[in-house]
Amino acid sequence: MRCSVIFSCFLAVFCLAASGPVAAATTRPNIVLMVADDHGRDALGCYGNPQIKTPHLDALAADGTRFTAAFCTTASCSPSRSVILSGQHNHRNGMYGLQHDEHHFQSFDTVKSLPVRLGEAGYRTARIGKFHVGPEPAFAFQTVLSAGAANDPATIGRSPVEMAEQSRGVIESADARPFFLYFASDDPHRANAVLPSGKPTFDTWPQPNRFGNRDEGYPGITPVTYRAEEVRVPPFLPDTPACRAELAEYYQAVSRLDQGVGRLLAILKAAGKYDSTLIIYISDNGMAFPGAKTTLYEAGMRLPCIVRAPGQSHPGAVQPAMVTWADLTPTILDAAGVRSEAGAFDGRSFRAGLEGAALPGWDEVFASHTLHEITMYYPMRVVRTRRYKLIVNLAHELTFPFALDLAKSPTWISATQSAGKRLGPRPIEQFLHRPKFELYDLENDPEEVANLADDPRQQILKAELLAKLQAFQVRTRDPWFRKWAFE
Numbered sequence: 001m002r003c004s005v006i007f008s009c010f011l012a013v014f015c016l017a018a019s020g021p022v023a024a025a026t027t028r029p030n031i032v033l034m035v036a037d038d039h040g041r042d043a044l045g046c047y048g049n050p051q052i053k054t055p056h057l058d059a060l061a062a063d064g065t066r067f068t069a070a071f072c073t074t075a076s077c078s079p080s081r082s083v084i085l086s087g088q089h090n091h092r093n094g095m096y097g098l099q100h101d102e103h104h105f106q107s108f109d110t111v112k113s114l115p116v117r118l119g120e121a122g123y124r125t126a127r128i129g130k131f132h133v134g135p136e137p138a139f140a141f142q143t144v145l146s147a148g149a150a151n152d153p154a155t156i157g158r159s160p161v162e163m164a165e166q167s168r169g170v171i172e173s174a175d176a177r178p179f180f181l182y183f184a185s186d187d188p189h190r191a192n193a194v195l196p197s198g199k200p201t202f203d204t205w206p207q208p209n210r211f212g213n214r215d216e217g218y219p220g221i222t223p224v225t226y227r228a229e230e231v232r233v234p235p236f237l238p239d240t241p242a243c244r245a246e247l248a249e250y251y252q253a254v255s256r257l258d259q260g261v262g263r264l265l266a267i268l269k270a271a272g273k274y275d276s277t278l279i280i281y282i283s284d285n286g287m288a289f290p291g292a293k294t295t296l297y298e299a300g301m302r303l304p305c306i307v308r309a310p311g312q313s314h315p316g317a318v319q320p321a322m323v324t325w326a327d328l329t330p331t332i333l334d335a336a337g338v339r340s341e342a343g344a345f346d347g348r349s350f351r352a353g354l355e356g357a358a359l360p361g362w363d364e365v366f367a368s369h370t371l372h373e374i375t376m377y378y379p380m381r382v383v384r385t386r387r388y389k390l391i392v393n394l395a396h397e398l399t400f401p402f403a404l405d406l407a408k409s410p411t412w413i414s415a416t417q418s419a420g421k422r423l424g425p426r427p428i429e430q431f432l433h434r435p436k437f438e439l440y441d442l443e444n445d446p447e448e449v450a451n452l453a454d455d456p457r458q459q460i461l462k463a464e465l466l467a468k469l470q471a472f473q474v475r476t477r478d479p480w481f482r483k484w485a486f487e
Helices: 002-018 055-063 077-084 114-120 160-166 168-172 241-270 325-336 410-417 428-432 456-475 479-486
Strands: 030-036 065-071 124-129 179-184 277-283 302-308 317-319 364-369 380-385 388-393 437-441
Touching (some): 168 241, 380 456
Parallel strands (some): 065 317
16 A cells, blocks of 8 residues: 555656646646737626627626726737737837737747747647737747738638637647637727728728628628617717717627627537636727727726636626736736746736635736837836826827827717817817826726826825836836936
């Protein structure tokens, strides 16, 4: 008997050593990370919108945990995705702006990403849909189910049920190794219209952008359409007919994505993998409307985050801890039992709170935006606490540049033509020309209109927040920290 016990102990140690820096294989969950494109918290039933139809995401939240204070760290596609997949802020990993075409931003070759780390730890890794980061070796997946060009109507990213069906092989495989599936849709991003010349364009005025919706539909999708008069106009947007028409199209794209999520979850359940899988649903940044995407106002950075832990024992939990996308890679690796070198990440694991358990001390977040398109240089650094937000506009002398799809949008055009020229309560002039410091009391001013940065009564608070922000810049190796010395 004693020999048998010794042999069993030796075998257990050997198996752990052979598997590398991971926990025993039987304890390792499968991982599905779903990343929507430009999906704000405004368009989800489980986050309080009674008009939008998102039954499958609502059901996931009811069966899992809904995070109420989750934030991207930069409201731009490629930079945000680089943070999601590296655990490092974009100013540290090098993805300062968009990856595709003439923008040509790339992370540093030395970045060791989430899929690479999981692959080295014995996971099968696969991706489908939008990719939009580079260089590819730094973010390498073992299996590429679709190439995922940026906002390309020829790719599968607008057809989420097809995406789910093409993921079957990964989910249903008899391979005993756990899998990591990165499921990244193009929905509900704005869509390029195609001119008679074949050239894509975002210029659809006076017609709304269709957000990928098309008359012929998509395989497996039952279109859910909305009337302009029934949509909920977020308070930061102009309540104009043009904006309402675009919100109706946006809602339809969200409902299409929801059906793809439903199919993916059904495949997991039919394969007997649902209960052994860590499932995460997030968006890269806020909705593709002016005042949200490419800004670090709340609509740009406060986002949906729905998580179902393997074998969740507290369904319907709500997690109020303040988390960011820099925390995702450390959390996923922690759940997978994968150890990483000290200082590898700017975020930290919130695994202990996956089922809603209190996370003391998770009461502030930081954000860092530098560019979107190559011509859109506007570095901003942000610290946000439960009540206050300080935005530092490091190139405040410039007019705020925002994305081509937003500048050409009927929503923006209608705002510029409306009486008073306002985006919701914010004057357009205030939106375009910003001071160096913006300080907001989010409890009393949730729309971030009343800037308190020059209020004599708020100077101690401003100094405290600025000190926190500068310490964050040092801690995360922000090259833009040097501007404090130069200027």
